[in-house]
Amino acid sequence: MTSDATHKVTVANxxxxxxxxxxxxxxxxxxxxAGIAIPIACRYGGCITCAGRLVSGSVRQPKGTALNKxxxxxxxxxxxxAQPKEDCVVEVGVETHTNLYRNPFLGPLK
Known part of the structure; x- marks a missing residue:
């Protein structure tokens, strides 16, 4: 049985x-x-090229992706x-990726 449910996702940035x-x-x-350009590479969760930050809402996402704890x-x-379970807001872009990575030479993230 398939579901016709849809969820509204707002793409910030x-x-x-x-x-x-x-x-x-x-x-x-x-x-x-929808014609919204976001960087995508592997398409299976094996890299973090398409990473975004979930501002509100919730998603289903498989365990064992490239994201660390x-x-x-x-x-x-x-x-x-990531598949939305409800209406969501996600943040993408340079601002989001700035805090995604941690350079060990710069000290801990704040």
Whole structure:
């Protein structure tokens, strides 16, 4: 049995564009279909090229992705595998990626 449910996903840092994402669809595919450019590489959660930060709402995301524990705790998601469970706001862009990585020579993230 398939579901016709959709969830509204607002993509911050891309003009606060709103998408309608079908149940079971990942956010990256919905962005591409709507003409919203986000960086994507592996398409299976094996890298962090498409990482975004979940500002509100919740997503289904498989365990064993390239996100480490800190990144997951800081609400980062991989948009190529993240499927919204409810209406969400996600942040993408340079501002989001700035705190995604930790340079060990610069000390701990704040």
């Amino acid at each position: 891309r003009g606060d564009r709103e998408l309608s994402v079908a149940d079971g669809e990942n956010i990256a595919d919905a962005c591409e279909a 800190r990144q997951s705790q800081d609400c980062y998601i991989l948009m190529c595998v």
